[in-house]
Amino acid sequence: QVQLIESGGGLVQAGDSLRLSCVASGISFSRYTMGWFRQAPGKDREFVATITWAGGTTYYADSVEGRFTISRDNAKNTVYLQMNSLNSEDTAVYYCAAGDGTVIYIGESEYEYWGQGTQVTVSS
Numbered sequence: 001q002v003q004l005i006e007s008g009g010g011l012v013q014a015g016d017s018l019r020l021s022c023v024a025s026g027i028s029f030s031r032y033t034m035g036w037f038r039q040a041p042g043k044d045r046e047f048v049a050t051i052t053w054a055g056g057t058t059y060y061a062d063s064v065e066g067r068f069t070i071s072r073d074n075a076k077n078t079v080y081l082q083m084n085s086l087n088s089e090d091t092a093v094y095y096c097a098a099g100d101g102t103v104i105y106i107g108e109s110e111y112e113y114w115g116q117g118t119q120v121t122v123s124s
Contacts, residue, residue: 002026002113004096009118012086016122020081022096022115030054033099034072034079035111038092038120045095049081050104059104063089088124093117 008020020036033052039045049060049070058070069082079096097111105111 002098004098004113004115006094006096006115006118009094009120011121011123014087014122014124016086017082017084018086018120020083020094020096020118020120022079022081024077024079024098024113027098027113029077029098030074031100033101033103033105033110034070035097035099035105036070036079036081037095037097037108038090039095039117040089040092043092045108047106047108048094050106051079052104053102057104059106083120086120086122088122090120091122093119 003025006022035050036048037045038048051058051070055072067085072079095117096115098113099105099111
């Protein structure tokens with residue numbers, strides 16, 4: 001059974017930082033491209049960041065470029081999202097996802113497995 005379990009969300013103030021983690025089980029983690037998505041209230045889920053299987057390539061949404069950093073530790077089956085300079089527009093449920101392949105994936109349909117999400121709330 002495949003599981004992706006996110007953690008690290010919470011309530012913070014504008015300008016603060018958070019680090020999200022996502023631990024995967026039931027898959028050969030190092031084979032998978034990993035991604036982070038988010039869904040704000042009343043909005044569609046949107047792409048945030050992605051990282052290839054060896055961590056050699058990353059890609060970010062324009063809205064988070066320069067503030068967020070995605071990384072992974074294949075020995076721990078874990079992908080991270082370091083979020084700095086948070087603002088109210090970053091308030092959302094954040095999801096990690098896994099897609100079988102060696103290239104970056106931006107579209108939701110390219111990801112096979114999804115976590116349940118972790119809530120990030122930024123107060124202004």
